[in-house]
Structure formats: structure tokens, C-alpha cells
Amino acid sequence: MKKVSVVCHSGFGHTTNQAKAIVHGIDNIENVTGNLIGIDQEGEIAETDWLALDESDAIIFGSPTYMGMASWQFKKFADATSKRWATQTWKNKVAAGFTNSASMNGDKHSTLHYFMALAMQHSMLWVGTGLMPSYTKSAWRYDINFLGSFGGLIQSWIILGQIMGSDSLLIRVFDYQRV
Amino acid sequence: MKKVSVVCHSGFGHTTNQAKAIVHGIDNIENVTGNLIGIDQEGEIAETDWLALDESDAIIFGSPTYMGMASWQFKKFADATSKRWATQTWKNKVAAGFTNSASMNGDKHSTLHYFMALAMQHSMLWVGTGLMPSYTKSAWRYDINFLGSFGGLIQSWIILGQIMGSDSLLIRVFDYQRV
Amino acid sequence: MKKVSVVCHSGFGHTTNQAKAIVHGIDNIENVTGNLIGIDQEGEIAETDWLALDESDAIIFGSPTYMGMASWQFKKFADATSKRWATQTWKNKVAAGFTNSASMNGDKHSTLHYFMALAMQHSMLWVGTGLMPSYTKSAWRYDINFLGSFGGLIQSWIILGQIMGSDSLLIRVFDYQRV
Amino acid sequence: MKKVSVVCHSGFGHTTNQAKAIVHGIDNIENVTGNLIGIDQEGEIAETDWLALDESDAIIFGSPTYMGMASWQFKKFADATSKRWATQTWKNKVAAGFTNSASMNGDKHSTLHYFMALAMQHSMLWVGTGLMPSYTKSAWRYDINFLGSFGGLIQSWIILGQIMGSDSLLIRVFDYQRV
Numbered sequence: 001m002k003k004v005s006v007v008c009h010s011g012f013g014h015t016t017n018q019a020k021a022i023v024h025g026i027d028n029i030e031n032v033t034g035n036l037i038g039i040d041q042e043g044e045i046a047e048t049d050w051l052a053l054d055e056s057d058a059i060i061f062g063s064p065t066y067m068g069m070a071s072w073q074f075k076k077f078a079d080a081t082s083k084r085w086a087t088q089t090w091k092n093k094v095a096a097g098f099t100n101s102a103s104m105n106g107d108k109h110s111t112l113h114y115f116m117a118l119a120m121q122h123s124m125l126w127v128g129t130g131l132m133p134s135y136t137k138s139a140w141r142y143d144i145n146f147l148g149s150f151g152g153l154i155q156s157w158i159i160l161g162q163i164m165g166s167d168s169l170l171i172r173v174f175d176y177q178r179v
Numbered sequence: 180m181k182k183v184s185v186v187c188h189s190g191f192g193h194t195t196n197q198a199k200a201i202v203h204g205i206d207n208i209e210n211v212t213g214n215l216i217g218i219d220q221e222g223e224i225a226e227t228d229w230l231a232l233d234e235s236d237a238i239i240f241g242s243p244t245y246m247g248m249a250s251w252q253f254k255k256f257a258d259a260t261s262k263r264w265a266t267q268t269w270k271n272k273v274a275a276g277f278t279n280s281a282s283m284n285g286d287k288h289s290t291l292h293y294f295m296a297l298a299m300q301h302s303m304l305w306v307g308t309g310l311m312p313s314y315t316k317s318a319w320r321y322d323i324n325f326l327g328s329f330g331g332l333i334q335s336w337i338i339l340g341q342i343m344g345s346d347s348l349l350i351r352v353f354d355y356q357r358v
Numbered sequence: 359m360k361k362v363s364v365v366c367h368s369g370f371g372h373t374t375n376q377a378k379a380i381v382h383g384i385d386n387i388e389n390v391t392g393n394l395i396g397i398d399q400e401g402e403i404a405e406t407d408w409l410a411l412d413e414s415d416a417i418i419f420g421s422p423t424y425m426g427m428a429s430w431q432f433k434k435f436a437d438a439t440s441k442r443w444a445t446q447t448w449k450n451k452v453a454a455g456f457t458n459s460a461s462m463n464g465d466k467h468s469t470l471h472y473f474m475a476l477a478m479q480h481s482m483l484w485v486g487t488g489l490m491p492s493y494t495k496s497a498w499r500y501d502i503n504f505l506g507s508f509g510g511l512i513q514s515w516i517i518l519g520q521i522m523g524s525d526s527l528l529i530r531v532f533d534y535q536r537v
Numbered sequence: 538m539k540k541v542s543v544v545c546h547s548g549f550g551h552t553t554n555q556a557k558a559i560v561h562g563i564d565n566i567e568n569v570t571g572n573l574i575g576i577d578q579e580g581e582i583a584e585t586d587w588l589a590l591d592e593s594d595a596i597i598f599g600s601p602t603y604m605g606m607a608s609w610q611f612k613k614f615a616d617a618t619s620k621r622w623a624t625q626t627w628k629n630k631v632a633a634g635f636t637n638s639a640s641m642n643g644d645k646h647s648t649l650h651y652f653m654a655l656a657m658q659h660s661m662l663w664v665g666t667g668l669m670p671s672y673t674k675s676a677w678r679y680d681i682n683f684l685g686s687f688g689g690l691i692q693s694w695i696i697l698g699q700i701m702g703s704d705s706l707l708i709r710v711f712d713y714q715r716v
Contacts, residue, residue, distance in 0.1 A: 043430060067443065068329070068475035069427070072401060072434035078425045085425065091667065103312035103327025109288035110475050116653055117426035117468050120665035120687035128657035130628065133282035148282025150247070150657035222609060246622065247654035248606070251580060251613035257604045264604065270488065289654050295474055296605035296647050299486035299508035307478035309449065329478035426687070461670035461685025467646035491640035506640025508605070 002032045005053050008062030009039035009073040014100050015064050018155055022060060022098065043076025054084070058094035059124070061115045065099045068107035070114055078118055088123055095119035096127050098153035112152040129153055181211045184232050187241030188218035188252040193279050194243050197334060201239060201277065222255025233263070237273035238303070240294045244278045247286035249293055257297055267302055274298035275306050277332035291331040308332055360390045363411050366420030367397035367431040372458050373422050376513060380418060380456065401434025412442070416452035417482070419473045423457045426465035428472055436476055446481055453477035454485050456511035470510040487511055539569045542590050545599030546576035546610040551637050552601050555692060559597060559635065580613025591621070595631035596661070598652045602636045605644035607651060615655055625660055632656035633664050635690035649689040666690055 004026050010016040019036055026034030035056070037049045053059055063074035070078075084090050097115035099108050119126050133148030147154050183205050189195040198215055205213030214235070216228045232238055242253035249257075263269050276294035278287050298305050312327035326333050362384050368374040377394055384392030393414070395407045411417055421432035428436075442448050455473035457466050477484050491506030505512050541563050547553040556573055563571030572593070574586045590596055600611035607615075621627050634652035636645050656663050670685030684691050 067436045067440055068479050069433060069436070069472050072430050072437050075427060075433040076430035078427070079430050082425055088669070101327075104283050104325060105288065105327040105333070106312060107288065107329065107475050107479070109284065109286065110472060113650055113653070114427050114468060114472070116650070116663070117465050117688065120663075121426050121465070123665065123667040123687075126653070126657075126663040128660065130660040132625070133285060146283060148280075148284040150286065150660075151654065154284065246615045246619055247658050248612060248615070248651050251609050251616050254606060254612040255609035257606070258609050261604055267490070286654050286658070289651060292471055292474075293606050293647060293651070295471070295484070296509065296644050299484075300605050300644070302486065302488040302508075305474070305478075305484040307481065309481040311446070329481075330475065459685075462641050462683060463646065463685040463691070464670060465646065465687065467642065467644065491643060504641060506638075506642040508644065512642070 002057045003035060003052075003055060004032060004058045004060065005035045005037055005056040006060045006062060007037040007039065007045070007049075007053065007077070008098075009043070009064070009071050009077070010062075011064050011066070011071060014155070015062050015098075018098050018100060018153065019062050022062075022153075039073050039077045041073060043073035043080075045077060054089055056093065058096070059090065061095065061097040061118070063099055063111060065101040065106055065108045065111045068110050070099070070111045081118075081122065085121055091123040093122070093124050094127060095122070095124040096152060098155075100155040104147065108149070108154045109151070112149070112154070115152060126151075181236045182214060182231075182234060183211060183237045183239065184214045184216055184235040185239045185241060186216040186218065186224070186228070186232065186256070187277075188222070188243070188250050188256070189241075190243050190245070190250060193334070194241050194277075197277050197279060197332065198241050201241075201332075218252050218256045220252060222252035222259075224256060233268055235272065237275070238269065240274065240276040240297070242278055242290060244280040244285055244287045244290045247289050249278070249290045260297075260301065264300055270302040272301075272303050273306060274301070274303040275331060277334070279334040283326065287326075287328070287333045288330070291328070291333070294331060305330075360415045361393060361410075361413060362390060362416045362418065363393045363395055363414040364418045364420060365395040365397065365403070365407070365411060365435070366456075367401070367422070367429050367435070368420075369422050369424070369429060372513070373420050373456075376456050376458060376511065377420050380420075380511075397431050397435045399431060401431035401438075403435060412447055414451065416454070417448065419453065419455040419476070421457055421469060423459040423464055423466045423469045426468050428457070428469045439476075439480065443479055449481040451480075451482050452485060453480070453482040454510060456513075458513040462505065466507070466512045467509070470507070470512070473510060539594045540572060540589075540592060541569060541595045541597065542572045542574055542593040543597045543599060544574040544576065544582070544586070544590065544614070545635075546580070546601070546608050546614070547599075548601050548603070548608060551692070552599050552635075555635050555637060555690065556599050559599075559690075576610050576614045578610060580610035580617075582614060591626055593630065595633070596627065598632065598634040598655070600636055600648060602638040602643055602645045602648045605647050607636070607648045618655075618659065622658055628660040630659075630661050631664060632659070632661040633689060635692075637692040641684065645684075645686070645691045646688070649686070649691070652689060663688075 006019045006022050008015050008019045023034035023036045026032055035052055037045055039045055063070035097112055099111040101108050116126050128151045129149060131145040133145050185198045185201050187194050187198045202213035202215045205211055214231055216224055218224055242249035276291055278290040280287050295305050307330045308324060308328060310324040312324050364377045364380050366373050366377045381392035381394045384390055393410055395403055397403055421428035455470055457469040459466050474484050486509045487507060489503040491503050543556045543559050545552050545556045560571035560573045563569055572589055574582055576582055600607035634649055636648040638645050653663050665688045666686060668682040670682050
């Protein structure tokens, strides 16, 4: 049984909703189990959560994009991973990420590229969405990957539909795990 | 009379359309004149264009986003600016940028951040859109800055409306010029 | 008299040292006064500091680069600027930035590009170092801009010399202010 | 037998030297064979090279960093991959990258993050150096990963030593391939 942890901070619930959809997708994959770890409003997770991350085969980072970057609570978590960095504890784990913000763009790309930089410092392996964008003239808000993101899952609050593409992301994660 | 040059490559005409709208906006500002310089399909501009750039108070970079970055023709132009870089000829000029791609995101942010890096190498001064994004639930395709970009103007081909926000960009450029 | 505020978080003192050198450079410029605002270990600044920022002509952001990005304390400050963002209070102010980390690179570029994204959200104007890099075979650790950064000032902890290039940065800031 | 292709443009030979060292490292790994594909000064590769890329298990991108980004010749190659993008031919292949420039930083990070964006558009899987940086006070130019890069291999022309870390990069690539 492979383990995937989704670790995220959520300010108003949007990110938790994304995370739940992703964990739901994980649990639908055979021989894989998902685990949702919430970073609290002080940027903390429990010691048992750290151990769960250490034992995971893949870690998926999630945060809202506030002022052009992941929230400070997520960054506090990221800074606290420096112990794992020093020992390269997460080396060779698979990493992926997701974010959301109010507007279509709103610098969500900055957050995703930061997640990549963080994963690279941990010598993790980065996987993106593996989804083609929706880009015809008939494209609309409820299309899969309407926002056209490759590096990670993104969602805009003004799109009122469901989380999109999460299953696809997870399937790619596990293709590489060659479960 | 202040001079602003818009230098861009256009593959299929979208970027030229953006550029024309921006030059139109420039010409509507008192005591400012706009100049459109097209990079050809071999990535070249004329020697007189180089001189026009040298004499400009502000330079606005434009390119489609292809495969996650400005087109190779734009990059060929950028590489050819290395002579100006070596002498810091463009130091203290104002810089801004715009791009477009088929999908909503499509890594347009990568292109904008590259334009910023290029401007920084030339010791130019970067100005963004100065526009608040459209981010309410009633937001739609024809809103000003519907795509929610801060670093530069962006447009998606699937949005069939007019170029948005260009006047605002230009007004900000000239606020700083204190014309 | 023009006012420049340097607002930074420092974990172990390196960033404060950079900041002090920059403020010293500011105070040496005629008709300009510098103000150092320290973000505390909880990511907070005083209400009077917020007012000082609002009244500044230029704001220089500083933070160490931890785990590939500005520290969480800096990000907490950045998130708290969202009130100013909503009213675009800092629109048209000049912005610049500096960072440091233990190794030569260590993703300091990520931190600088984040500072740029933050400044763009606030509709500020970004200035870089305006310094040519040291890149000959005889280049060594104590050269000005040995690290070769354009977007902002960077320093590596393994370089034991003085802060470099700060005066140049500040002079460029004020060129644009046209004091 | 697993195949790894290194595809790069080299302006003055530095990048070819990096590439050769990497291919040498590849050939030293059991059951793996390396293939060096040079992008010519017009940004072209042969049709047989395209087929070799299609048949590779991993593709390593290489380019000098000129004016803050990969060379235009590399970008011309990248733009020409749009056919493979449209069919997602390279989906699930492993990707990595390397670059070099004259100065210590010189925006090499921009080039690496562009390589990541390109790989994500192709739904590839990104691996970094997997190397801890050299960051003590006794660090010097000939240390492994003296430049402190995580996302990909980087080299400064002013460091006159050998390519560093290439074997480590490749071993990580193949750890993930689980050959």
C-alpha cells in the first residue's frame, strides 16, 4: 500500500476543499491511501503529522496564493522542513502541488514555482498536472483545466465548479511510482 | 516629447494587435509619441530600429508565450541586446511588457518574469499593469484585467474582446517619467 | 526630503547587517533619509511602522532566503500588506529588494522574483542593482557584485566581506525619484 | 537498456563540455546509454535526433544562459517541440537540465525554471541535482555544488574546474526509472 500525504494550509476553506477532492481521488486508486494534513492558523502541524510525511511515498503541497505567493502559514511549515532538508529525509519522494486565488491568474504560477523550488531543495521529484489546457473559443469555466496550468493544479474562486483534474494528477504520481 | 517604443514579435497577429492597441494608447497621452517595432520571423530588427530603441524613454517588450516562454524570435532579439547590455546603454529607461497565449494561464507569467529579468540586466526600471484584477463571482471575460495580471499585460486568445488595460499601463509608465 | 524605508526580517543578523549598510548608504544621499523597520520573530511590525511605510517614497524589502524563499516572518508581513493592496496605498512608490543565504545561489533568485511579484501587486515600480557582475577569470569573493545579481542585492554568508553595491542601488532608486 | 538523451545548444563550447561530462556519467551507469544531441547555430536538430528523443526514457535539457534565459537557439528547439506537446508524445519521460553563464548567478535560475515549465507542458517528470550545496566558510570554487543549485546543474565560466555533480544527477534520474 502506497501512501500519499496532502499537506496544506487553508485560510477560508477553498484550499481544504481542493485537498479533500484530491484525497478522494487518491483513495480511489488501487493500493494507495491518502492522508490529509492541515497546517493550522499558526503554521503548525502535529509531531505525528511530521512522521506521516516521513513515511509517505508522495507529498502534495497546497496553499492559497496570497499577495503573490503561498500563505505565511504554509511558508512557516516549509521553513520547519529545514531539519528534513539537512538530512535529506524526503529525498526521492514524489512531489506535486496545488493552489487557488480569487482571480484567474493572481500570481498562482509564483506559488507553484515556489513549490517546485522547495521540492528541489528536498531532492524530491516534481510531477505536474499532465493535463492539456482548455483553449478553444468554446472554452468555458467548467472545462477541465480551463485555467491552463501545467506545473500544478490551480483553481480560481470565481469558478464555482468542482475541483478539476485532481484524479489525473494522482494517476500521474502513481504511474511514476510504478505501483 | 517623450518617446516610447513597443518592440514585439508576433507569430499569428495576436501580439501585433496588442501592440497596436498599446501604441494607440501611447499616442493619446499628451507629449508622448509611440513607435511600433516588429521583430521579423527571423528574429531581426533593422539598424534604424536599434537606434530608435536607444533614443526611447521607455521600451515595452511583447511576445506570444509559446511552450512556456517568449518566442525564439523574441529571444533572438533579446540575445542581440547583449551589446547594449555590455555598455548599459538602456540603463534607467522604463520597461514594461505584455504577452498572450491560447489558454487562460499557459505560463504567461513565465514570459513576464523573463521580461523583468531582461530589464534588470539592462538596469531598466520595471512597471506593471497598475490594475486591480476582476475577481468577483460576477467577473466575466470582458472585464478589465479579467485574467488578473499585475506584472504585465496578458491576454488569452479565447477571450474575443479588445485589448484591456493598455491605457492604464501607459499612464503608469508616464507617471514615472514625470512628463 | 525624500524618505526610504527598509523593511526586513532577519533570522540570525545577516539581513539586519545588509539593511544597516543600505540605510547607511541612504543617509549619505543628499536630501534623503533612511528608516530601518525590523519585522519581529512573530512576523509583526508596529502600527507606527505601517504609517512610516505609507509615507515613504520608496520601500526596500529584505529577508533571508530560507528553503528557497523569503522567511515566513517576511511573508506574514507581506500577507498583512493586503489592506494596503486593496486600497492600492503604495501605488507608484519605488521598490527594491535584497536577500542572502548560506550558499552562492541557494534559490535567492526565487526570493527576489517574489519581491518583484509583491511589488507589482502593489503597483510599485521595481529597480534592481544597476550593477554589472564580476565575471572575469580573476573575479573573487570581494568584488562588487561577485554573485552576479541584477534583480536585487544578494549576499552569501560564506563571503566574509562587506555588503556590496548598496550605494549603487540607492542611487538608482533616487535617480528615478528625480530628487 | 535505458536511453538518456542530452539535448543542448552551445555557443562557445562551455555547454558542450557540460553535456559531454554528463553523457560520460550516463555511460558509466549499468544498463543505461547516453546520447548527445547538439542544437546547431540555427536552432535546428536532425530528424533522426527527433526520433531519438521520442525513444528516450529521459531527456536532459542544456543551454547557456544568455541575457537571463536559455539561448534563442535552444528556444527555437523548444518551440519546435510543440508538435510533440500537441500529442503529448513525451508524457511521463523524466526531465532534468543544466546551464552555465559567466558570473556566479547571472539569472541561471531563470533558465532552470524555464526548463521546468517546458517539462511540465510536456507532462514530464522533473528531477534536480539531489546535491547538498557547499556552504561553509571554507567552501571554495572546486567544491561539489559550490554554486548551490538544487533545480538543475549550473556552472560558472569563472570556475575553471571540472563539471560537478553530473553523476549524482544521473543516478537520481535512474533511481526514479527503477531500472
